[in-house]
Amino acid sequence: MSEEVKDMRSNLIKLCGEAEGYLEQHFSTILGSLQEDQNPLDHLNIFPYYSNYLKLGKLEFDLLSQHSSHVPSKIAFIGSGPMPLTSIVLAKFHLPNTTFHNFDIDSHANALATSLVSRDPDLSKRMFFHTTDVLNATEGLDQYGVVFLAALVGMDKEAKVKAIEHxxxxxxxxxxxxxxxxxxLRAFLYPIVDSSDLKGFQLLTIFNPTDDVVNSVVIARKLGGSTTTNGVNGTRDCMFMPCNALRSIRL
Known part of the structure; x- marks a missing residue:
């Protein structure tokens, strides 16, 4: 890839990130301004890409089920934004007893996100929001069995690797x-995570979708703990849902 193309790709990723942020902020504001007797989460389908998040959430849950020996009690999502759809979809449809701690550097984004879930009798008790830079988050990260890192946390390779190392x-x-x-070609919209970026982790799965879901999913395990998986070429029994249909996607 020439330097000119690299610069073009970098600019497109930044533009995509800014546009996505404005889009989420716009629709989160609309949903949060609904009448007090309405639950914003009942109207998420007005968001143009909600169906994509439903597909992505199902995919990530199915993949996670292959590599977890138990249902996580607490999940952290780094870079949740003003419309934390991944956390919402997982909490509503796949992990009904899990608490979700969402981290974002933008206090306004967290205020909008809080407004989305505050009227829901279930998620208002299981969704928490923290305003901080991921690089300043130290204490407490070891409490989560699963940590999600959003695609747009680390807009270039150096920043992405720095976040992963932290x-x-x-x-x-x-x-x-x-x-x-x-x-x-989807790498012209979002940053790429390579296996070489995951120092200190065991790579478990990389899944590249071929439908209208744009993001690939990478799953890795922090080294040093006892595991029940043998990595990308290993096999194991999944614990909390059938997942045989996904065996074939391992690399």
């Missing part, structure tokens, strides 16, 4: 790290 230092041994990546 998580490696502070996550618990054996905890699962789930990342968003991109493949082929």
């Amino acid at each position: 998580l490696e230092k502070h996550m618990a041994p054996g905890a699962v790290l789930m990342l968003r990546s991109a493949h082929a």
Whole structure:
């Protein structure tokens, strides 16, 4: 890839990130301004890409089920934004007893996100929001069995690797790290996470979708803990849902 193309790709990723942020902020504001007797989560379908998040959430849950020996009680999502749809979809449809701690550097984004879930009798008790830079988050990261890192946390390779290295230092041994990546031409929209970026982690799965879901999914495990998986070429029995249909996607 020439330097000109690299610069073009970098600019497109930044533009995509800014546009996505404005889109989420716009629709989160609309949903949060509904009448007091309405639950914003009942109207998420007005968001243009809600169906994509439903597909991605199901995919990530199915992949996670292959590599977890138990249902996680607490999940951290780094870079949740003003419309934390991944956390919402997982909490509503797949992990009804799990608490979700969402981290974002933008206090306004967290205020909008809080407004989305505050009227829901279930998620208002299981969704928490923290305003901080991921690089300042140290204490407490070892409490989560699963940590998600959003695609747009670390807009370039150096920043992405720095975030991963920070998580490696502070996550618990054996905890699962789930990342968003991109493949082929989709890498002009989102940053790529390579296996070489995951120092201190065991790569478990890379899944590259071929439908309208844009993001690839990367799953890795922090080294040092006891595990029940043998990595990308190993096999194991999944514990909390049937997942034989996904065996074939391992690399």
